[in-house]
Amino acid sequence: MPLYEKENFLEEVLRLIRFPFDREEIRAELENHITDRTNYYKEQGYNQESAAGLAVKNMGEAKEIGRALNKQHNPVLGWLWLVTNGLAFILAILVILNLAIPFLSSLLSLNGIDKIPASDIIYQIDANEKVRLDDTVIRFTEVVYDKDGDLNIYYKYYDTRLWGLGWSLPGIGSISDNLGNQYLTGGSSGNGGVISRNRQVIPDFAAAADTLIIDYDSYNRKYRVEIPLQEGDENEQTK
Amino acid sequence: MNRRNKVLRNLLILAVLLPPAFFRSGLYLTPLSAHRHSERSIHYGPSQVVHIQDFEQGKYILCKYDKWISCNTVNQQWLFFWRFGNQVTGIENDPAKAVCYSWNQSYQYCKAYGILNDDRVKKIEITLSDGTILTQTDFYEDMFLLTWTSGTKNDRQNRDMERIRGYDSNHSVLYEDSLTGSPLGESQ
Helix, strand or coil: CHHHHHHHHHHHHHHCCCCHHHHHHHHHHHHHHHHHHHHHHHHCCCCHHHHHHHHHHCCCCHHHHHHHHHHHCCHHHHHHHHHHHHHHHHHHHHHHHHHHHHHHHHHHCCCCCCCCCHHHEEEEEEEEEEEEECCEEEEEEEEEEECCCCEEEEEEEEECCCCCCCCCCCCCCEEEECCCCEECCCCEEECCCCEEEEEEEECCCCCCCCEEEEEEEECCEEEEEEEECCCCCCCECCC | CCHHHHHHHHHHHHHHHHHHHHHCCCCECCHHHHHHHHHHHCCCCCCEEEEEEEECCEEEEEEEECCEEEEEEEEEECCCEEEECCCCCCEECCCCCCEEEEEEEECCEEEEEEEECCCCCCEEEEEECCCCEEEECCCECCEEEEEEECECCCCECCCCEEEEEEECCCCCEEEEEECCCCCEEEEC
16 A cells, blocks of 8 residues: 555654644655655556555655654754744834834925915025934924914924934923014924924914024923024025 | 754844834833933933832832922833833922922822922821822822822722821921812823
8 A cells, every 4th residue: 555655654754843834845855755766666667556665665764764854854943943033023013113114204294294375474484403302303494474473483303312212392492582572382283203393383473573582491401592584584585 | 044044044133123123112121211211201300219119000200300309100011011101290399388299190090299398297198089088107208109099990080189288296287288170190
């Protein structure tokens, strides 16, 4: 019964393979060997049944082969390979979700904050003021004064420790102007991400003011930013 | 590539991916590490830790920083890790008051903490809206921390703090304040 002998042989060998995920591969390899040998014996003039029987017999002692193959397919190494494969995959997904996606989203959402229609703009100033709070860098990029008398301060901030997570910026500070007016901040919006782009609205900002003053003084952290608003300033882009 | 090399390759990938995956997860290995990062991230401190107290979700960390006092929370996560809690920043101490305090609530977890500016104060007593009285006589340096719960997450009870008193050793009231309204920093 060559088929029975072949299956018996394969079962006996595979029983000794302790890393189960390699058994299929080993079975396929052994079957190929047996098929090759069966074909060889058939070419030598044996009929199918005898050729198959001889092929199995000439494979050698099943237990000996099983032990040798088990040594070759080291189960410890096999499990280590399998576990590290899984962990690497999970970690790659986590890194993509936690780092790459927010980073890409920040890069791609360049216009994530609502822009004011050009027809509503009284003046627009390109600011380039950078300040730092602990590990957070804040860059004030643009100031737009609109027809409603609102001053819109555009700024972005990011954590210099790109791998870290933390609280979002609690606020940019108190707002005043060169005329001595103090302002309550209105609504703000931001897009989050690794580089957070934001707009802070200051309602009813004095049209006559020619300097915007942003003062941060909280828990022993301080900065002061003065942005010139005068018409005719070289940074201005009147629309 | 043989299996030994594949394992080495995987270990190398893990060594590269593990730090960013861990740090971007917001997890920390110790409560103090979570506390320090939380403070720095919100631009406060570094404060001096006066006392650490366990609660169901993690730890309360009672602190002083310059003229402020605070009681940060850090939450335990997956048994071995810690992450930011809430109420990181503090209140400014008013040395003119015998007792300067704050109380707040996050979900059902409530805490009242403060500093004793008058060393004659030997006992702090707070009264909750359901009549419960909590006291503290053993202070942490010159600070106190009283904690309680207002029911459970799904069955909240009204156990707001209504009054605080500071007594001297003769049980005379040196400080008293009554409260109305919601606590600071309440989150539902």
